[in-house]
Amino acid sequence: MQDLNFPKFSFRFKNSENKISIFDDIRKKFVILQPEEWVRQHCVQYLMQVKGYPKSLINVEKELIVNDLRKRYDIVIFNPDGSIHVIVECKAPKIKITQSTFDQIARYNLTLNASYLMVTNGLNHYYCQMDFEAEHYNFLQDIPNYNA
Template sequence: MDSKLDQIQLPQLNLPHFEPQLMEKEGKMWIFDSLRKKQLVLTPEEWVRQHWINFLITKLKFPKGLLALEKGLVYNKLLKRTDLVVWDKNGNPYLLIECKAPKVKLTQKTIEQACMYHKELKTPYLLISNGLQHICLSFDSVAEKFTQEKSFPEPPL
């Protein structure tokens, strides 16, 4: 009998390839999260997030200690969780990454949701990705507006 690991069809993403640690347990697929150092249920969104973590650390050389996952924040009295936040060396939020499943189209509504999280963290950069398409925005805090960027921000100093 084939295992779930043999049957699973993980989409090829528009991010550098990496070999995640996958395992099957309790009839579910799990992926090892190197930041939290634990197995997480493999969802399409988690597949995208783990690719971003790998890309930030291995290719862009972002220090691992500056990345935080699912940071809780309160917005309109509701507890929300960000997907991935990169901090600068002074402990200020630098980059907010909102991950969506590859099947989720990046629409104005998706961007507005990420902007809600941004209102709390006020990062200089905001990135929204479904793993196939990425929208990178820089935030001008004086003009209170976003500008779409053509390239990805450098690791924070």
């Protein structure tokens, strides 16, 4: 897999029937290593090891309903009270981050009401803080650390 714009992390891999899998610390299982999964696993490690978010507050690849449609978010970080702190949308490295990517995560956030949004393709990362009163998001240099 290609190098990403994240620190170097160590991962567990498994080869089964000529398919490489990577161990997901959150789901506690091996998952097929696709380009988007490579980005997702780096992002999870970044959130835990660099930003300090506890594993117990992170959720990966769960279904949500948006306008009666079934969707799946990539990563969600909860607050200790159960509300949602951050939504992360991961794309494969070859996928360009466009306005439609932000529209997608904004639609998810209509249901989830997260304070922060992160969009990444592993090479470019974008961070936003929601302004619910003005109904828009403000770009940031990074999302806050867990204890900030």
